[in-house]
Amino acid sequence: MVCRLLAVVLLVLIIQESSAQIRMNTLRLQRKEVFEIQGSDIMVIDTLILGDSSKIILNKSLADNYIHAKKMVVGRGAAIDGRGKSGAAGKPGPRGLYAGSPCRDGSDGQAGTAGEHATNAVNLFLYVTELAINGTLIIDLTGGDGGEGGKGGIGGDGSAGTRLCPGAAAVRAVQDQKAVTAVRGEISQ
Numbered sequence: 001m002v003c004r005l006l007a008v009v010l011l012v013l014i015i016q017e018s019s020a021q022i023r024m025n026t027l028r029l030q031r032k033e034v035f036e037i038q039g040s041d042i043m044v045i046d047t048l049i050l051g052d053s054s055k056i057i058l059n060k061s062l063a064d065n066y067i068h069a070k071k072m073v074v075g076r077g078a079a080i081d082g083r084g085k086s087g088a089a090g091k092p093g094p095r096g097l098y099a100g101s102p103c104r105d106g107s108d109g110q111a112g113t114a115g116e117h118a119t120n121a122v123n124l125f126l127y128v129t130e131l132a133i134n135g136t137l138i139i140d141l142t143g144g145d146g147g148e149g150g151k152g153g154i155g156g157d158g159s160a161g162t163r164l165c166p167g168a169a170a171v172r173a174v175q176d177q178k179a180v181t182a183v184r185g186e187i188s189q
Helices: 002-019 168-188
Strands: 021-029 034-036 042-050 055-057 064-074 078-081 123-133 137-140
Touching: 021 034, 123 137
Parallel strands: 021 042, 034 055, 042 064, 055 078, 064 123, 078 137
Antiparallel strands: none
């Protein structure tokens, strides 16, 4: 009974391991052709040929990707892309409120929300026995940019002032007193 259970568990593990890898004799990407790794994080190839400006897009749903090729031939501008996704921008803040009655200030606009976090790039483990680069190979494993924060809301409009608003005369008196003090200081020097 235990032997049968062990055999079933071993068989399940072997099936999972074999289905988790992409195995090919030859993968030839023509000029500007794109190949996206899906459903796996491991690609085992005897011969990998990347034509000019061709691209392999790594499986970005998994943190680690593995490419194992016995022979790899690279054309001009070929690329392996494992970039992280950029975060979305934050939402703008709500507008401030209008004062509504005479002699009142409008309220401040509210802060915008933070931008979303970006995702990390994919880790690439590239194993090659024989490598021929006939141009350039670009391996882009940069993380995404964080989203910009939302703009703050516009402040609310203050009400129309009148000559009877308390404080307006007091503010003018303080400003006049500062001006008089500054003039007296200049005269005494």
